Amino acid sequence: MDTDVPFFERLRERIDRVDSVVSVGLDPDPDRLPAAVEDADLPRWAFNRRVIDATHEHAACFKPNAAFYEDPDGWRALEETVAYAHGKGVPVLLDAKRGDIGNTARKYASILDTVDAITVNPYLGRDALEPFLAREKKGVFVLCRTSNAGGADLQDLELASGDQVYEKVAGLADLWNRNDNVGLVVGATAPEELEAVRGLVPDLPFLVPGVGAQGGDAEAAVEYGLVDGVGLVNSSRGIIFAGEDARGADAYFGAAGEAAKRLKQRLNHYK
Numbered sequence: 001m002d003t004d005v006p007f008f009e010r011l012r013e014r015i016d017r018v019d020s021v022v023s024v025g026l027d028p029d030p031d032r033l034p035a036a037v038e039d040a041d042l043p044r045w046a047f048n049r050r051v052i053d054a055t056h057e058h059a060a061c062f063k064p065n066a067a068f069y070e071d072p073d074g075w076r077a078l079e080e081t082v083a084y085a086h087g088k089g090v091p092v093l094l095d096a097k098r099g100d101i102g103n104t105a106r107k108y109a110s111i112l113d114t115v116d117a118i119t120v121n122p123y124l125g126r127d128a129l130e131p132f133l134a135r136e137k138k139g140v141f142v143l144c145r146t147s148n149a150g151g152a153d154l155q156d157l158e159l160a161s162g163d164q165v166y167e168k169v170a171g172l173a174d175l176w177n178r179n180d181n182v183g184l185v186v187g188a189t190a191p192e193e194l195e196a197v198r199g200l201v202p203d204l205p206f207l208v209p210g211v212g213a214q215g216g217d218a219e220a221a222v223e224y225g226l227v228d229g230v231g232l233v234n235s236s237r238g239i240i241f242a243g244e245d246a247r248g249a250d251a252y253f254g255a256a257g258e259a260a261k262r263l264k265q266r267l268n269h270y271k
Contacts, residue, residue: 007117007139007181008205010091012230015060020264021226021271023093023207024055025236026064026081032241036249044068045077049084050249051240054257056088058264061117061232063207066096082114091116093207093232097143099128106131112138119143119185119207122169126176136179144169144197147187147210166193167200174201183207188233191220198224205231211238211263218263222270229271235263 015021028044040046052062062085069078082092092115098108099121109131112118117139120129132140145155145166155166163171173182186197188210194217197206206225211218211233218233225231243255 003116003137006137007091008183008230010116011060011139011205011232014089014091015229017089018057018060018264019268020058020060021222021229021231021233021267022059022260022264023061023063023232023234024051024059024239024260025095025209025234026051026062026240027068027236028077028240029068032244034244034249034252036252042073042077042080044074045080047240048077048081050253051256052081052085052088052090054253055239055260056085056090058257058260059090061091061093063093063095063232063234063236065236066094079114093117093119093139093141095119097121098132099124101128105129108132109135117141117183122172126172129176133176133179133182136181138181139183140181141183141185141207142169142173142176144173144184145186145190145193147189149189151187151190166197170197170200170204174204177204183231185209186225188217188221188225191217191224194220194224203227207232207234209234209236211235211267218266219270222267226271233263233267235259239263 026048028047037043037046085092094115097119112135119141122142157165183205186194186206188208205227208221208225221233239259242259243252246252246255
């Protein structure tokens with residue numbers, strides 16, 4: 001992949017090529033891996049390879065979540081996964097939700113030498129995110145209004161200005177977008193907030209989780225998540241574990257491919 005091209009330009013090209021805004025979440029929970037990969041040297045990598053083979057024609061992006069790789073074999077599996085996805089021409093967004101200060105933030109940001117984009121936590125402010133934002137060719141998705149039910153505990157709080165916290169985050173992210181490499185994470189399980197955030201930041205692409213197993217609003221995800229056709233709608237468990245009741249490895253991973261295809265078609269219906 002041409003990493004000299006800014007992330008959102010590469011993402012646009014990928015979306016146009018496969019006619020899809022589907023982000024496939026690669027979260028290989030060791031407790032849910034099928035028997036077909038259990039005896040592999042790196043079971044998570046073996047699983048991801050089969051999922052990528054089954055879904056890449058329908059994927060605008062692959063989104064591994066760092067939580068499933070934070071051990072020695074896991075990082076090896078992640079490196080193999082990223083290289084394999086790139087070999088298929090698909091960008092990789094690491095869902096790591098990083099946010100820290102000083103040399104710690106710089107070290108966290110070094111993962112962008114390997115992946116194309118990352119999710120970050122804005123709670124510590126601009127200086128914590130600067131090492132990520134400074135990577136002009138990389139995508140930086142700032143957590144704004146997340147898809148989990150508990151997100152409202154903090155994100156919906158009203159500030160003295162009258163804004164809610166998630167609205168303030170959206171505004172700050174817009175200011176931080178000096179390199180045109182910033183997007184927002186806004187969940188499909190809160191469609192009213194999704195619409196509200198789009199009204200505040202008309203030019204930022206969104207990563208919209210929650211459409212798969214969490215049952216989020218696919219129509220709202222497309223209507224408010226995309227900017228000139230650019231954005232991502234993620235499903236993880238709803239795709240990669242779609243074949244859990246299937247018999248045999250081919251049927252198992254074939255079900256993942258069909259789930260990705262169905263989601264692509266469902267989302268394209270609203271484009």
